[in-house]
Structure formats: C-alpha cells, structure tokens
Amino acid sequence: MQGLSFDFKQDFFQLFGLPATFHIDSALLDQRYHALQMQVHPDKFSHLPEAERRASMQWATRVNEAYQTLASPVGRARYLLSLHGVDTQEETNTAMPMDFLMQQMEWRDAIEEAQRESDVRALDQLELRLQHEMRELQQQLAVKIDDERDYAMAAESVRKLKFMEKIVEEIASAFDAIDH
Numbered sequence: 001m002q003g004l005s006f007d008f009k010q011d012f013f014q015l016f017g018l019p020a021t022f023h024i025d026s027a028l029l030d031q032r033y034h035a036l037q038m039q040v041h042p043d044k045f046s047h048l049p050e051a052e053r054r055a056s057m058q059w060a061t062r063v064n065e066a067y068q069t070l071a072s073p074v075g076r077a078r079y080l081l082s083l084h085g086v087d088t089q090e091e092t093n094t095a096m097p098m099d100f101l102m103q104q105m106e107w108r109d110a111i112e113e114a115q116r117e118s119d120v121r122a123l124d125q126l127e128l129r130l131q132h133e134m135r136e137l138q139q140q141l142a143v144k145i146d147d148e149r150d151y152a153m154a155a156e157s158v159r160k161l162k163f164m165e166k167i168v169e170e171i172a173s174a175f176d177a178i179d180h
Helices: 012-016 026-040 050-071 073-083 098-116 120-147 151-179
Strands: none
Touching: 012 026, 012 050, 026 050, 050 073, 073 120, 073 151, 098 120, 098 151, 120 151
C-alpha cells in the first residue's frame, strides 16, 4: 500500500508501539489508534486498484480489532495471556472460589430485588460497588501479569472479570426493565 509497511505478524502491542504489559497508557493507545486509522482508512485508498483497497480494508480491520482488544481490560489480559501460551478457558472452566460464587449470588439477588422494587438507587449503588471491585481486580491482574508473571492466577482473574462483566450487563438490563 503506497509506502506503508505493515507486518501482519506483529502482535497488537507491536502494532501500536506499546510495551506488552497489562498496564498501558490509554491516552497513548487512543492517539496511536487514530494515527494508524488515518494511514490505513479505506477511504484514503478508494481511487487505487482493487488489491490496494483490499489491503487497506484488511489493515483497517486489524487496527480496529487490535484497538478493541487492548482498550478492554479483559480483552487485553486475555490477549497477553495468549501471547504467553495461556488459555483462560472462560468457556470451559467455570470453577471459582466459593467466596466469589457466593458474592456473585448476592449480586444477582440484589439485582432481582432492586428490579422487583424498581429501586434505581440500589442498582446505582450495586453498579458502583461492582465497578470498584472490578478496578481492584484489574490492579491485581496487572501485578499478576506484569510483575509476578503468574499467568495461571491471572487467568483465574480474567474469568472472574468476565463473570463480573456479565453482572454489569444484568444491572443494565434491570435499569432497562425499570425504565420501560
């Protein structure tokens, strides 16, 4: 593509020129994403032959996929672990510590009760509490991946975060149900 030299073998971190760590500079990721999109956006290549337009589309798609992955804490952790040969087994390994499972049941009960009573304030408080816990878990995940290189424990944290994301979705659904 007209002087652009991209390598599909680059991992997502290399694509954005970022260190392969869980803790990243989100503003820098955004900045580099926009710069890359300006370079590869298909509209920029609309007047060129089909092969170059297709290559531009492939690169734009790859840049978007890389950005979405790295911008999401769960996606970024999952991707980092995959770079280290670790499968998080989110779909097959649902075993969790008993205290986490109990907490999850409490969250779901609280959502059901708040929805039944149309208690938006309770949902707000639950969502804030959950977001706080997710931030704490993300900080622990950064330590497990970046400092300790304990990928097995990091994989468990990713599975926990995935469960917690589902709870956040259930809260959003409860808000929607109350609004309608």
